[in-house]
Amino acid sequence: MNSVHKSAYWFLAPAIILMIIIFGIPIIMALGLSLTDYSLGNPGANFVGLDNYEKIFTRSSYEKMFGATFRYVLVVVPLTVGLGLGAALLINSITRFGDLYKTIYFLPVMATLMAMAIVWQIMLHPSIGEINRFLQSGCEIGWLKNLLTLSFLGFEKMDTWFGRSCEDGMPNWLGDKDYAIWVVCFIGVWQGFGFNMVLYLAGLTSVSRELYMAAEMDGAKSSWERFRLVTWPALGPTTVFVVTISCIKAFQVFDIVEAFWTRGAGPSKTAYVMMYAIFEKGIKQNLIGIGASITIIFLIFVMMITLVQRYLVEKRVHYS
Amino acid sequence: MNFSIGQTIKHAILILGALIVIAPFYTMVSYSFKSQREIETGADTGFFGSQEVIIDEFCVHRGQPEREEVKDTLELYPEKTERDVYNILLDEVKKNCTKKPVFFNYQSAFTFAPLLRYLLNGVIVTVSIFLIQVIVALPAAYALAKLRFWGRDFAFSLVLFCLLIPVHAIALPLYIMLAKVGLTNTYAALIIPWTISVFGIFLMRQFFMTVPDDLIDAGRMDGMSEFSIIWKVMLPTAIPALLAFAIFSVVAHWNDYFWPRVVITGERNLFTPPIGMREYRADSDGTFYGPIMAVSTVIVTPLIVAFMLAQKRFIEGITLSGMK
Numbered sequence: 001m002n003s004v005h006k007s008a009y010w011f012l013a014p015a016i017i018l019m020i021i022i023f024g025i026p027i028i029m030a031l032g033l034s035l036t037d038y039s040l041g042n043p044g045a046n047f048v049g050l051d052n053y054e055k056i057f058t059r060s061s062y063e064k065m066f067g068a069t070f071r072y073v074l075v076v077v078p079l080t081v082g083l084g085l086g087a088a089l090l091i092n093s094i095t096r097f098g099d100l101y102k103t104i105y106f107l108p109v110m111a112t113l114m115a116m117a118i119v120w121q122i123m124l125h126p127s128i129g130e131i132n133r134f135l136q137s138g139c140e141i142g143w144l145k146n147l148l149t150l151s152f153l154g155f156e157k158m159d160t161w162f163g164r165s166c167e168d169g170m171p172n173w174l175g176d177k178d179y180a181i182w183v184v185c186f187i188g189v190w191q192g193f194g195f196n197m198v199l200y201l202a203g204l205t206s207v208s209r210e211l212y213m214a215a216e217m218d219g220a221k222s223s224w225e226r227f228r229l230v231t232w233p234a235l236g237p238t239t240v241f242v243v244t245i246s247c248i249k250a251f252q253v254f255d256i257v258e259a260f261w262t263r264g265a266g267p268s269k270t271a272y273v274m275m276y277a278i279f280e281k282g283i284k285q286n287l288i289g290i291g292a293s294i295t296i297i298f299l300i301f302v303m304m305i306t307l308v309q310r311y312l313v314e315k316r317v318h319y320s
Numbered sequence: 321m322n323f324s325i326g327q328t329i330k331h332a333i334l335i336l337g338a339l340i341v342i343a344p345f346y347t348m349v350s351y352s353f354k355s356q357r358e359i360e361t362g363a364d365t366g367f368f369g370s371q372e373v374i375i376d377e378f379c380v381h382r383g384q385p386e387r388e389e390v391k392d393t394l395e396l397y398p399e400k401t402e403r404d405v406y407n408i409l410l411d412e413v414k415k416n417c418t419k420k421p422v423f424f425n426y427q428s429a430f431t432f433a434p435l436l437r438y439l440l441n442g443v444i445v446t447v448s449i450f451l452i453q454v455i456v457a458l459p460a461a462y463a464l465a466k467l468r469f470w471g472r473d474f475a476f477s478l479v480l481f482c483l484l485i486p487v488h489a490i491a492l493p494l495y496i497m498l499a500k501v502g503l504t505n506t507y508a509a510l511i512i513p514w515t516i517s518v519f520g521i522f523l524m525r526q527f528f529m530t531v532p533d534d535l536i537d538a539g540r541m542d543g544m545s546e547f548s549i550i551w552k553v554m555l556p557t558a559i560p561a562l563l564a565f566a567i568f569s570v571v572a573h574w575n576d577y578f579w580p581r582v583v584i585t586g587e588r589n590l591f592t593p594p595i596g597m598r599e600y601r602a603d604s605d606g607t608f609y610g611p612i613m614a615v616s617t618v619i620v621t622p623l624i625v626a627f628m629l630a631q632k633r634f635i636e637g638i639t640l641s642g643m644k
Contacts, residue, residue: 005463005467005468005469005546006469007463007467007545007546007547008463008467008468008469008472009469010459011459011460011462011463011467011546011550012459012460012463012464012475014456014459014460015456015457015459015460015479015516015521016460016475016478018456018515018516019478019479019482019516019518021497022487022494022512022513022515022516023482023485023490023518025493025497026490026493026494026497027485027490027493029493029496029497030490030492030493033493033496040496040499083337087334087337090330090333090334091334093330094327094330094331094334095327097331097334099631101334101337101338102635103628103631104338104341104342105337105338105341106627106634106635107341107342107345107624107627108341110571110623110624110627110634111345111575111620111623111624112574112575112577112593112594112616112619112620112623113575113577113594114575114577114594114597115348115594115597115615115616115619115620116344116348116616116620118597118601118612118616119344119345119347119348119351119613119616120344122347122351122609122613123343123344123347128359128360128362130343130347130362133362190340190341190344194341198635248486252486252488252489252578254488254577254578255577255578255594258577258581262598262601275488275489275578278491278492279491279578279581279582282492282495283492283495283582288492288496291492292492292493295489295490295492295493298489299485299489299490302484302485302486302489303484306484
């Protein structure tokens with residue numbers, strides 16, 4: 001019935017041409033440039049072999065880059081996935097107001113991250129920020145202080161974080177290198193878990209009721225048993241997808257870092273994530289060779305994640 | 321009604337989570353109503369603040385009495401000294417510049433930098449991106465789903481490959497290409513990398529696969545060209561999917577900060593809203609919290625309101641990428 005259609009080429013041509021211009025050429029360019037010391041505005045460039053890569057894997061500032069990126073990814077991915085799943089399960093199991101919670105948790109996904117990061121920055125201000133005011137007020141309420149310093153368990157007040165902070169003053173969240181990257185992680189989790197929650201809620205609707213009944217008949221009485229035997233395996237494909245997409249998003253963190261620190265990516269560069277490095281080296285400092293090398297390494301990471309995903313999908317992660 | 325302990329605990333956890341999620345939104349809107357003093361002292365003046373009038377220093381500065389004006393007025397009141405007249409005029413200006421913090425904040429939001437222009441840029445860029453994405457993706461998706469031709473599998477695998485690559489990741493070579501052809505600091509630069517949405521092609525192809533062939537054949541019988549089949553037969557069936565894709569695309573590009581930051585370096589007239597926010601926080605000590613929170617509110621509100629009105633569609637649209 002279907003004949004060969006010449007018009008198909010006309011329909012595909014714009015898409016193919018744009019794919020080549022926007023994906024093909026830049027990737028090849030990045031590969032080529034990563035082997036040179038090119039700068040925009042220079043007439044030519046020298047071939048430097050793998051020097052750029054060597055620099056990236058030996059110099060301490062790039063060590064910081066990998067440190068910050070992996071810290072962020074390794075904290076944000078499990079937390080956004082875990083909280084997303086937790087919220088979805090809770091919302092799915094309550095009888096009322098489920099839609100309301102869903103709406104609220106989804107708000108940060110919609111909101112302009114740049115704007116919200118600036119709001120967080122003001123809230124995290126060491127002296128006038130609401131967060132430190134709130135914590136400080138906890139120091140003045142006796143029972144709350146006892147609770148948070150764990151002194152009701154027999155701990156010395158000064159041995160706990162909260163107790164020390166009450167005495168020495170609350171932390172300078174964004175100015176202290178011990179806190180900076182973790183605060184960025186927190187904002188990332190705040191922003192991202194609602195998205196995963198919605199994906200999990202969609203996944204949960206496909207878990208069939210019969211499976212639960214069958215599990216119950218086989219003696220899975222507690223809700224934990226039901227989760228372990230039915231829900232979790234049935235959510236396998238969703239989880240693989242959610243983890244992959246969370247990883248790829250986490251690798252791309254940039255807005256929060258730029259919003260918090262107008263220059264420098266955090267105290268002692270503790271929040272020097274990869275996208276920031278590409279931006280700083282490649283565009284601000286015009287060290288295109290280095291920027292291109294980081295781009296290539298970045299692409300390799302992203303590709304690896306996707307390959308693992310494809311492998312898992314093919315292994316048929318769902319046992320249902 | 322059913323008050324089980326389990327349900328109560330679940331609600332308690334969910335409410336705690338909701339409070340943390342909402343906190344910055346609450347702060348943002350509340351601060352956009354408050355004066356600098358209220359924010360700095362943290363006085364408990366409720367959500368809307370005390371709305372105690374403040375003197376707008378910028379306004380006073382702008383309205384400072386000119387020497388000429390003082391001289392003219394002096395002729396009317398010869399018994400007064402120049403200094404007195406100046407002070408009287410200044411008092412008049414101050415009176416006119418006295419306003420409630422909420423007005424000060426929102427007025428400064430629009431006057432301190434051309435926020436309206438930024439918003440307009442945001443609209444121009446997001447709408448153009450979406451329209452071009454549809455014009456490019458729909459025929460391609462139709463060809464991949466419904467037409468048979470040599471090289472189809474290859475073309476589709478190309479789409480699947482590009483699906484792996486986040487455009488932000490290849491921003492540097494894209495930037496160099498645009499710089500080489502002299503397109504940085506133009507609308508074109510903001511739009512070009514997003515003209516092709518491989519995700520859109522993939523999505524529409526999956527959708528078109530479900531459209532029965534009979535519908536297309538009927539169109540062919542009526543003598544429609546393949547081109548008009550796309551726009552007159554396929555497009556109308558695809559409206560729901562297209563709407564979801566529109567939301568996905570608009571949200572992504574309205575909120576995008578990284579790409580405009582890369583490609584708009586000096587030309588302030590081309591700032592999109594997220595980039596425009598930088599203008600309000602030149603240096604850390606001089607930040608006026610009220611106005612910047614007003615700007616944030618103005619930028620965040622359109623999408624949030626749209627989301628509230630059409631929640632189901634939004635969630636559907638944003639999570640499209642979860643569809644298999």
